[in-house]
Amino acid sequence: MIKKMFFALCLVLMGCKGNSQDNPSTQEPNTSGEPTYQVTKSDTEWRKQLSDLQYYVLRKAGTEPAGTSDILKNKRKGVYVCAACNTELFKSEYKYDSGSGWPSFDREIKGNVAFDVDYKIGYKRTEEHCAVCGGHLGHVFNDGPQKTTGQRHCVNGAALKFIPSNDR
Template sequence: MFKKIYFILILTLMGCKGNSQENKMVQSEKQEVFTVSKTDAEWRSQLTDIQYYILRKAGTENAFTSDLLDNKEKGIYVCAGCNTELFKSEHKFKSGTGWPSFDREIEGNVSFDTDYKIGYARTEEHCATCGGHLGHVFNDGPSNTTGKRHCINGAALKFVAKN
Protein backbone atom coordinates (compact mmCIF):
# COMPACT_ATOMS: atom_id res chain seq x y z
CA MET A 1 0.00 0.00 0.00
CA PHE A 2 2.77 2.46 0.98
CA LYS A 3 4.71 1.57 -2.15
CA LYS A 4 1.74 2.55 -4.32
CA ILE A 5 1.26 5.87 -2.50
CA TYR A 6 5.00 6.59 -2.70
CA PHE A 7 5.03 5.74 -6.42
CA ILE A 8 2.01 8.02 -7.10
CA LEU A 9 3.61 10.83 -5.09
CA ILE A 10 6.84 10.57 -7.09
CA LEU A 11 4.94 10.60 -10.40
CA THR A 12 2.92 13.63 -9.28
CA LEU A 13 6.03 15.59 -8.26
CA MET A 14 7.77 14.78 -11.53
CA GLY A 15 4.73 15.98 -13.46
CA CYS A 16 4.74 19.32 -11.63
CA LYS A 17 7.84 20.60 -13.38
CA GLY A 18 6.78 23.95 -14.79
CA ASN A 19 8.07 25.32 -18.04
CA SER A 20 8.52 28.86 -16.71
CA GLN A 21 12.02 27.87 -15.60
CA GLU A 22 12.81 26.62 -19.08
CA ASN A 23 11.64 29.89 -20.65
CA LYS A 24 14.01 31.90 -18.49
CA MET A 25 16.89 29.65 -19.46
CA VAL A 26 16.12 30.15 -23.14
CA GLN A 27 16.07 33.93 -22.65
CA SER A 28 19.43 33.96 -20.86
CA GLU A 29 21.08 31.76 -23.50
CA LYS A 30 20.48 34.13 -26.41
CA GLN A 31 23.68 35.64 -27.75
CA GLU A 32 23.50 38.94 -29.56
CA VAL A 33 26.24 39.59 -32.12
CA PHE A 34 27.78 43.07 -32.04
CA THR A 35 29.82 44.93 -34.67
CA VAL A 36 32.65 45.55 -32.20
CA SER A 37 33.66 42.29 -30.54
CA LYS A 38 36.78 41.86 -28.42
CA THR A 39 38.18 39.27 -26.05
CA ASP A 40 37.91 39.84 -22.33
CA ALA A 41 41.66 40.54 -22.23
CA GLU A 42 41.32 43.19 -24.95
CA TRP A 43 38.46 44.91 -23.07
CA ARG A 44 40.46 44.82 -19.81
CA SER A 45 43.48 46.45 -21.46
CA GLN A 46 41.40 49.17 -23.15
CA LEU A 47 39.06 50.17 -20.30
CA THR A 48 39.66 51.52 -16.81
CA ASP A 49 38.62 49.26 -13.93
CA ILE A 50 35.29 51.08 -13.41
CA GLN A 51 34.55 51.17 -17.14
CA TYR A 52 35.22 47.44 -17.41
CA TYR A 53 33.04 46.71 -14.36
CA ILE A 54 30.12 48.67 -15.81
CA LEU A 55 30.38 48.03 -19.55
CA ARG A 56 31.46 44.38 -19.51
CA LYS A 57 30.12 43.08 -16.15
CA ALA A 58 26.87 45.13 -16.03
CA GLY A 59 27.91 46.87 -12.84
CA THR A 60 26.64 50.16 -11.45
CA GLU A 61 28.72 53.09 -10.29
CA ASN A 62 27.90 54.78 -6.99
CA ALA A 63 25.33 57.55 -7.23
CA PHE A 64 26.63 61.14 -7.46
CA THR A 65 30.19 60.03 -8.37
CA SER A 66 30.21 60.65 -12.13
CA ASP A 67 32.15 63.61 -13.51
CA LEU A 68 29.45 63.84 -16.21
CA LEU A 69 26.56 64.22 -13.77
CA ASP A 70 26.63 68.03 -13.72
CA ASN A 71 28.09 68.54 -17.19
CA LYS A 72 26.10 71.24 -18.99
CA GLU A 73 28.27 71.61 -22.10
CA LYS A 74 26.84 71.10 -25.58
CA GLY A 75 27.96 67.92 -27.32
CA ILE A 76 27.49 64.19 -27.65
CA TYR A 77 27.84 61.40 -25.11
CA VAL A 78 29.54 58.37 -26.67
CA CYS A 79 30.18 54.82 -25.52
CA ALA A 80 33.41 54.60 -23.51
CA GLY A 81 34.06 51.21 -25.11
CA CYS A 82 33.65 51.94 -28.82
CA ASN A 83 32.86 55.67 -29.27
CA THR A 84 29.36 55.09 -30.68
CA GLU A 85 27.21 58.21 -30.28
CA LEU A 86 24.52 57.39 -27.71
CA PHE A 87 22.97 60.56 -26.27
CA LYS A 88 22.81 64.26 -27.18
CA SER A 89 23.45 66.92 -24.54
CA GLU A 90 20.14 68.68 -25.34
CA HIS A 91 18.29 65.56 -24.13
CA LYS A 92 20.09 65.46 -20.77
CA PHE A 93 18.16 66.55 -17.69
CA LYS A 94 18.69 66.70 -13.94
CA SER A 95 16.75 63.76 -12.46
CA GLY A 96 18.09 63.99 -8.91
CA THR A 97 18.90 60.26 -8.95
CA GLY A 98 22.68 60.64 -8.94
CA TRP A 99 23.31 59.35 -12.48
CA PRO A 100 23.37 61.21 -15.80
CA SER A 101 19.83 61.07 -17.20
CA PHE A 102 18.49 61.57 -20.71
CA ASP A 103 14.93 61.63 -22.02
CA ARG A 104 15.87 59.81 -25.25
CA GLU A 105 18.70 57.94 -26.93
CA ILE A 106 20.13 58.37 -30.40
CA GLU A 107 17.84 55.96 -32.18
CA GLY A 108 19.47 52.77 -33.42
CA ASN A 109 22.60 53.19 -31.29
CA VAL A 110 21.18 51.75 -28.07
CA SER A 111 19.71 48.28 -27.68
CA PHE A 112 17.36 47.14 -24.95
CA ASP A 113 16.88 43.93 -22.99
CA THR A 114 14.95 42.84 -19.90
CA ASP A 115 16.91 42.50 -16.67
CA TYR A 116 15.58 40.53 -13.64
CA LYS A 117 18.71 40.91 -11.46
CA ILE A 118 16.94 42.61 -8.55
CA GLY A 119 13.81 40.48 -8.57
CA TYR A 120 11.60 42.31 -11.04
CA ALA A 121 11.74 43.28 -14.69
CA ARG A 122 13.70 46.38 -15.69
CA THR A 123 14.63 47.58 -19.16
CA GLU A 124 18.41 47.39 -19.48
CA GLU A 125 20.29 49.49 -22.04
CA HIS A 126 23.35 48.43 -24.03
CA CYS A 127 25.49 50.04 -26.67
CA ALA A 128 24.15 48.57 -29.94
CA THR A 129 27.68 48.49 -31.41
CA CYS A 130 29.73 46.73 -28.68
CA GLY A 131 27.08 45.47 -26.26
CA GLY A 132 28.47 47.46 -23.33
CA HIS A 133 26.05 47.86 -20.40
CA LEU A 134 24.95 51.48 -20.02
CA GLY A 135 22.18 51.50 -17.42
CA HIS A 136 18.38 51.25 -17.40
CA VAL A 137 15.42 53.16 -18.79
CA PHE A 138 12.38 54.02 -16.67
CA ASN A 139 9.00 55.62 -17.34
CA ASP A 140 9.40 58.44 -14.81
CA GLY A 141 11.14 61.02 -17.00
CA PRO A 142 9.94 64.49 -18.00
CA SER A 143 6.26 64.33 -18.96
CA ASN A 144 6.63 67.33 -21.29
CA THR A 145 9.00 65.35 -23.56
CA THR A 146 9.17 61.54 -23.81
CA GLY A 147 8.34 60.55 -20.23
CA LYS A 148 11.45 58.35 -20.27
CA ARG A 149 14.47 58.50 -17.96
CA HIS A 150 17.54 56.82 -19.36
CA CYS A 151 19.53 56.38 -16.14
CA ILE A 152 23.09 55.92 -17.38
CA ASN A 153 26.36 55.13 -15.62
CA GLY A 154 28.65 58.07 -16.31
CA ALA A 155 31.70 55.78 -16.49
CA ALA A 156 30.08 54.02 -19.47
CA LEU A 157 30.20 57.30 -21.38
CA LYS A 158 32.73 59.76 -22.75
CA PHE A 159 31.70 63.32 -23.57
CA VAL A 160 32.65 64.92 -26.88
CA ALA A 161 32.14 68.69 -26.77
CA LYS A 162 30.57 70.41 -29.77
CA ASN A 163 33.27 71.99 -31.97
Protein backbone atom coordinates (compact mmCIF):
# COMPACT_ATOMS: atom_id res chain seq x y z
CA MET A 1 0.00 0.00 0.00
CA ILE A 2 2.83 2.39 0.86
CA LYS A 3 4.51 1.63 -2.48
CA LYS A 4 1.29 2.52 -4.32
CA MET A 5 0.94 5.79 -2.39
CA PHE A 6 4.59 6.66 -3.06
CA PHE A 7 4.15 5.91 -6.78
CA ALA A 8 0.99 8.07 -6.96
CA LEU A 9 2.78 10.91 -5.15
CA CYS A 10 5.70 10.67 -7.61
CA LEU A 11 3.31 10.88 -10.55
CA VAL A 12 1.63 13.98 -9.13
CA LEU A 13 4.95 15.68 -8.39
CA MET A 14 6.35 14.88 -11.82
CA GLY A 15 3.27 16.22 -13.57
CA CYS A 16 3.52 15.66 -17.29
CA LYS A 17 7.32 15.62 -17.28
CA GLY A 18 8.83 14.82 -20.66
CA ASN A 19 10.87 16.33 -23.45
CA SER A 20 9.53 19.71 -24.45
CA GLN A 21 9.29 21.19 -27.91
CA ASP A 22 9.63 24.76 -29.06
CA ASN A 23 6.35 26.36 -30.10
CA PRO A 24 6.04 30.12 -29.92
CA SER A 25 2.82 31.65 -28.64
CA THR A 26 0.13 31.98 -31.27
CA GLN A 27 -1.53 34.94 -29.53
CA GLU A 28 -0.66 38.56 -30.13
CA PRO A 29 0.20 40.49 -26.94
CA ASN A 30 -1.62 43.74 -26.21
CA THR A 31 0.13 46.90 -24.99
CA SER A 32 0.48 45.41 -21.49
CA GLY A 33 2.40 42.45 -22.95
CA GLU A 34 -0.41 39.99 -22.11
CA PRO A 35 -2.15 38.07 -24.92
CA THR A 36 -5.71 39.07 -25.76
CA TYR A 37 -8.45 36.51 -26.33
CA GLN A 38 -11.81 36.51 -28.08
CA VAL A 39 -13.57 35.34 -24.88
CA THR A 40 -12.60 37.35 -21.81
CA LYS A 41 -14.30 37.41 -18.42
CA SER A 42 -13.56 38.76 -14.99
CA ASP A 43 -12.15 36.47 -12.33
CA THR A 44 -15.56 36.58 -10.60
CA GLU A 45 -17.33 35.51 -13.81
CA TRP A 46 -14.92 32.59 -14.33
CA ARG A 47 -15.39 31.48 -10.70
CA LYS A 48 -19.18 31.48 -11.14
CA GLN A 49 -19.04 29.53 -14.40
CA LEU A 50 -16.41 26.90 -13.58
CA SER A 51 -16.16 24.24 -10.88
CA ASP A 52 -13.36 24.72 -8.34
CA LEU A 53 -11.16 22.18 -10.15
CA GLN A 54 -11.89 23.68 -13.59
CA TYR A 55 -11.07 27.16 -12.28
CA TYR A 56 -7.82 25.92 -10.72
CA VAL A 57 -6.72 24.19 -13.94
CA LEU A 58 -8.02 26.61 -16.59
CA ARG A 59 -7.47 29.98 -14.91
CA LYS A 60 -4.59 29.28 -12.48
CA ALA A 61 -2.64 26.82 -14.69
CA GLY A 62 -3.05 24.07 -12.13
CA THR A 63 -2.75 20.32 -12.63
CA GLU A 64 -5.38 17.79 -11.62
CA PRO A 65 -4.16 14.64 -9.84
CA ALA A 66 -3.08 11.88 -12.23
CA GLY A 67 -5.67 9.22 -12.99
CA THR A 68 -8.65 11.23 -11.73
CA SER A 69 -10.20 12.48 -14.95
CA ASP A 70 -13.56 11.02 -15.98
CA ILE A 71 -12.52 11.28 -19.64
CA LEU A 72 -9.21 9.46 -19.22
CA LYS A 73 -10.63 6.09 -20.37
CA ASN A 74 -13.27 7.52 -22.73
CA LYS A 75 -13.13 5.75 -26.11
CA ARG A 76 -16.29 7.14 -27.72
CA LYS A 77 -16.19 9.09 -30.98
CA GLY A 78 -16.64 12.84 -30.74
CA VAL A 79 -14.76 16.01 -29.98
CA TYR A 80 -13.17 17.42 -26.83
CA VAL A 81 -14.00 21.09 -26.26
CA CYS A 82 -12.72 23.73 -23.85
CA ALA A 83 -14.66 23.49 -20.59
CA ALA A 84 -14.62 27.30 -20.34
CA CYS A 85 -15.71 28.42 -23.84
CA ASN A 86 -16.70 25.27 -25.81
CA THR A 87 -14.02 25.74 -28.48
CA GLU A 88 -13.24 22.44 -30.24
CA LEU A 89 -9.69 21.45 -29.23
CA PHE A 90 -9.10 17.74 -29.91
CA LYS A 91 -10.84 15.05 -31.97
CA SER A 92 -11.42 11.64 -30.41
CA GLU A 93 -9.34 9.96 -33.13
CA TYR A 94 -6.32 11.96 -31.86
CA LYS A 95 -6.65 10.49 -28.34
CA TYR A 96 -4.46 7.63 -27.13
CA ASP A 97 -3.46 6.00 -23.84
CA SER A 98 -0.01 7.36 -22.96
CA GLY A 99 0.04 5.73 -19.53
CA SER A 100 0.73 9.16 -17.96
CA GLY A 101 -2.53 9.38 -16.00
CA TRP A 102 -3.82 12.34 -18.03
CA PRO A 103 -5.82 12.37 -21.27
CA SER A 104 -3.33 12.43 -24.15
CA PHE A 105 -3.67 13.39 -27.79
CA ASP A 106 -1.14 13.20 -30.63
CA ARG A 107 -2.32 16.49 -32.20
CA GLU A 108 -4.65 19.44 -31.66
CA ILE A 109 -7.28 21.00 -33.89
CA LYS A 110 -5.09 23.55 -35.66
CA GLY A 111 -5.79 27.17 -34.78
CA ASN A 112 -7.79 26.38 -31.64
CA VAL A 113 -4.87 25.62 -29.33
CA ALA A 114 -2.11 28.15 -28.62
CA PHE A 115 1.35 27.53 -27.17
CA ASP A 116 3.77 29.30 -24.82
CA VAL A 117 7.04 28.43 -23.14
CA ASP A 118 6.72 27.60 -19.43
CA TYR A 119 9.62 27.52 -16.92
CA LYS A 120 7.44 27.13 -13.79
CA ILE A 121 9.13 23.94 -12.57
CA GLY A 122 12.69 24.93 -13.40
CA TYR A 123 13.05 23.76 -16.99
CA LYS A 124 11.58 24.64 -20.35
CA ARG A 125 8.22 23.08 -21.31
CA THR A 126 5.66 23.90 -23.98
CA GLU A 127 2.41 24.95 -22.32
CA GLU A 128 -0.80 24.76 -24.31
CA HIS A 129 -3.95 26.77 -23.80
CA CYS A 130 -7.24 27.47 -25.52
CA ALA A 131 -6.64 30.02 -28.29
CA VAL A 132 -10.11 31.54 -27.74
CA CYS A 133 -10.27 32.07 -23.96
CA GLY A 134 -6.68 31.45 -22.83
CA GLY A 135 -7.61 28.59 -20.50
CA HIS A 136 -4.64 26.40 -19.49
CA LEU A 137 -4.91 22.89 -20.93
CA GLY A 138 -1.60 21.18 -20.17
CA HIS A 139 1.74 20.67 -21.89
CA VAL A 140 3.10 19.18 -25.11
CA PHE A 141 6.02 16.75 -25.20
CA ASN A 142 7.95 14.99 -27.96
CA ASP A 143 7.49 11.49 -26.54
CA GLY A 144 4.21 10.64 -28.28
CA PRO A 145 3.42 8.00 -30.90
CA GLN A 146 6.17 7.97 -33.52
CA LYS A 147 3.79 6.49 -36.13
CA THR A 148 1.77 9.73 -36.12
CA THR A 149 3.13 13.09 -34.91
CA GLY A 150 5.55 12.06 -32.16
CA GLN A 151 3.76 14.52 -29.87
CA ARG A 152 2.00 13.93 -26.57
CA HIS A 153 -0.49 16.64 -25.67
CA CYS A 154 -0.79 15.92 -21.95
CA VAL A 155 -4.09 17.57 -21.06
CA ASN A 156 -5.98 18.06 -17.81
CA GLY A 157 -9.37 16.37 -18.16
CA ALA A 158 -10.91 19.17 -16.06
CA ALA A 159 -10.08 21.58 -18.90
CA LEU A 160 -12.18 19.58 -21.35
CA LYS A 161 -15.76 18.56 -22.04
CA PHE A 162 -16.55 15.67 -24.35
CA ILE A 163 -19.22 16.03 -27.01
CA PRO A 164 -20.18 12.66 -28.58
CA SER A 165 -20.45 12.58 -32.38
CA ASN A 166 -24.23 12.08 -32.29
CA ASP A 167 -24.68 15.31 -30.27
CA ARG A 168 -22.94 17.52 -32.85
